[in-house]
Amino acid sequence: MLRTDEILSTIQMLHAENLDVRTVTLALNVNDCAASSMDHMCRKLREKIVSRARRLVEVCDRVGRKYGIPVTNKRLAISPASFLLAGHGRAAAVQLARTLDEAAGVCGVDLVGGFTALVQKGISAGARVVMESLPEALSQTQRVCASVNIASRKAGINMDAAGWMGQIILRIAEATADQHGFGCAKLVVFANIPEDNPFMAGAYMGPGEPEATVNLGVSGPGVVGSALKRRLQQAGGKLTLGELAEEIKITSFRVTRVGELIGREVAAGLDVAFGIVDLSLAPTPKVGDSVGEILQTLGIAQIGAPGSTAAVAMLTDAVKKGGAFASRSVGGLSGAFIPVSEDAALADAVARGHLSLEKLEAMTSVCSVGLDMIAIPGDTPAETIAAILADEMAIGTVNNKTTAVRLIPVPGGKAGEVVEFGGLFGSTTILEVRNAGASKAFVRFGGRIPAPIQSLGN
Amino acid sequence: MPPNPLVDPAMKTRFDNAYVLNVVADDHPGIVAAVGDAVIALEGNIDACSQTVLEGYFTLIMIVSFPRPVEPEALSESVRGHGAALQVIARRFDELSGSPDAYQGRFVVTAFGSDKPGIIHRFTQYLAGKDINIVDLYGDRSGEEFMLISEVEIPARWDISLLQADLEEIGREEGFTVRLQHEDIFVATNQLRLRRREGNA
Numbered sequence: 001m002l003r004t005d006e007i008l009s010t011i012q013m014l015h016a017e018n019l020d021v022r023t024v025t026l027a028l029n030v031n032d033c034a035a036s037s038m039d040h041m042c043r044k045l046r047e048k049i050v051s052r053a054r055r056l057v058e059v060c061d062r063v064g065r066k067y068g069i070p071v072t073n074k075r076l077a078i079s080p081a082s083f084l085l086a087g088h089g090r091a092a093a094v095q096l097a098r099t100l101d102e103a104a105g106v107c108g109v110d111l112v113g114g115f116t117a118l119v120q121k122g123i124s125a126g127a128r129v130v131m132e133s134l135p136e137a138l139s140q141t142q143r144v145c146a147s148v149n150i151a152s153r154k155a156g157i158n159m160d161a162a163g164w165m166g167q168i169i170l171r172i173a174e175a176t177a178d179q180h181g182f183g184c185a186k187l188v189v190f191a192n193i194p195e196d197n198p199f200m201a202g203a204y205m206g207p208g209e210p211e212a213t214v215n216l217g218v219s220g221p222g223v224v225g226s227a228l229k230r231r232l233q234q235a236g237g238k239l240t241l242g243e244l245a246e247e248i249k250i251t252s253f254r255v256t257r258v259g260e261l262i263g264r265e266v267a268a269g270l271d272v273a274f275g276i277v278d279l280s281l282a283p284t285p286k287v288g289d290s291v292g293e294i295l296q297t298l299g300i301a302q303i304g305a306p307g308s309t310a311a312v313a314m315l316t317d318a319v320k321k322g323g324a325f326a327s328r329s330v331g332g333l334s335g336a337f338i339p340v341s342e343d344a345a346l347a348d349a350v351a352r353g354h355l356s357l358e359k360l361e362a363m364t365s366v367c368s369v370g371l372d373m374i375a376i377p378g379d380t381p382a383e384t385i386a387a388i389l390a391d392e393m394a395i396g397t398v399n400n401k402t403t404a405v406r407l408i409p410v411p412g413g414k415a416g417e418v419v420e421f422g423g424l425f426g427s428t429t430i431l432e433v434r435n436a437g438a439s440k441a442f443v444r445f446g447g448r449i450p451a452p453i454q455s456l457g458n
Numbered sequence: 459m460p461p462n463p464l465v466d467p468a469m470k471t472r473f474d475n476a477y478v479l480n481v482v483a484d485d486h487p488g489i490v491a492a493v494g495d496a497v498i499a500l501e502g503n504i505d506a507c508s509q510t511v512l513e514g515y516f517t518l519i520m521i522v523s524f525p526r527p528v529e530p531e532a533l534s535e536s537v538r539g540h541g542a543a544l545q546v547i548a549r550r551f552d553e554l555s556g557s558p559d560a561y562q563g564r565f566v567v568t569a570f571g572s573d574k575p576g577i578i579h580r581f582t583q584y585l586a587g588k589d590i591n592i593v594d595l596y597g598d599r600s601g602e603e604f605m606l607i608s609e610v611e612i613p614a615r616w617d618i619s620l621l622q623a624d625l626e627e628i629g630r631e632e633g634f635t636v637r638l639q640h641e642d643i644f645v646a647t648n649q650l651r652l653r654r655r656e657g658n659a
Binding site: 001065 | 566568594596607609618619622637638639640641642643644645646647648652
């Protein structure tokens, strides 16, 4: 029999603190859609996606209703589009992106990931087509999300790809200048890209995955923040950081369990394998749903102040520990995200000048992703963007973790100006990029930064 | 679903002559021991029991069995003789012929709002009209607020979303926030082991 206090604490978590299942992402291998004719390929792709995913929204809603917890986003991720596009050209890639966009719309999902190229060691023909089509593909579609993996622990950092991505990011921003460069919010550049990540924009289905699988992302910064505040209040503020970490761990366990329950049932309802639960504290611009607020509760009055990196490290680790015990299979990114525009407290810290690009970079060395949803001046040189990518990739390859960059150069935008992306993407102040232009020679050397010594672990 | 001896049709008592005992008293130490004394005196066995205390009042429901038949009233009298100021009712226990297949699982109804007379009546009348069986009920008045938590078994024929809509509508009329959720969400978030789903190992 359930205890009354157990029921009440779950009700509090689900309803007063707005816990949701942030995303159920159905991952599909679409390699069997390859064809020499683009029309034929796109027809097969559309048919496959619609036939496998048309019940996704209905099943998620039914399971969500049964347990009284909303599945906020239903999404799709496919095997890398670059695998389909070898031997085709840029126009073909754009046609494929449009097909994905349309098929996702038919299924009622808001985003589809997997317009992806894996180029950590070199750029294949198919990957080249994906990369060069990105400005058109992302500006001419609503739902398509792209990712490019340019570094890994085993391969090092492909600096040719980094240099090119610096230019491509600027071109995407120009192609979506009427939306302040918003196209860049649908592209993530990775080191060590996870193959089972359900969160956008970086979701795709990795080569080692099954034919179809359901991966689920739970979030819950609001729940963790409230739990910490409640615990501090009960103890009159007299707690150690170890005790606070324990509270984060327990709360993460409970949040992950919600994902495990819903994920198993949705997978069974769709008759596909259940993949992983990704417990990531993924903030939204709503007050109370913020990783930045958790850092403030942990005593960092101005986010970006000394101590911020240690606080993020503790948070990320505690989240992983709680989640790992709650789920049979934890995967994806699992940790804390610090997407600036999507987190009201982080965006506020940037606006007040407390949080700089350099401090954000330091925090990404211990968070679960990287430099995320950061608006920078539109005139930032391509080589400087490439060098920011390289720095973040270095953190990932040397520390054997996923790192990622989602920068938005705002066309015509200057540091200190406020830019509004709307909805879940929020608004933020354009962050100053110091020493812009001073990395040109470094980036122009090109080639590949060799894999770090940690890669020789076999 | 965890075994619930009160509705478990497979339950076998230790002896063939089984009874349901219900005891109500002002709460004080020694009540269960007194009932135990009475059962031992008749060489019997306690097969299942559940007890709670509400606002200082004690209540106990117990299934007991004996090697020889006892008249229910004689059993009640014996229990009263072992304790002070106990209200006791005994009746014969018949093994229940429950039909668990007819239910689609156990759900939890929660309702929160400003207290007024008739709230429990309104919700339970609705549940009764749908053949929804209440297996656990808890209500508490705190200040002007009233909280109702009930575990229920829902017949397989009902669409959960329609029941949810009905309950929410009643809640709106009464000024209560009402939710109907499958109990597994509470198990998952509070207990170490997740329940295994058939067909989805």
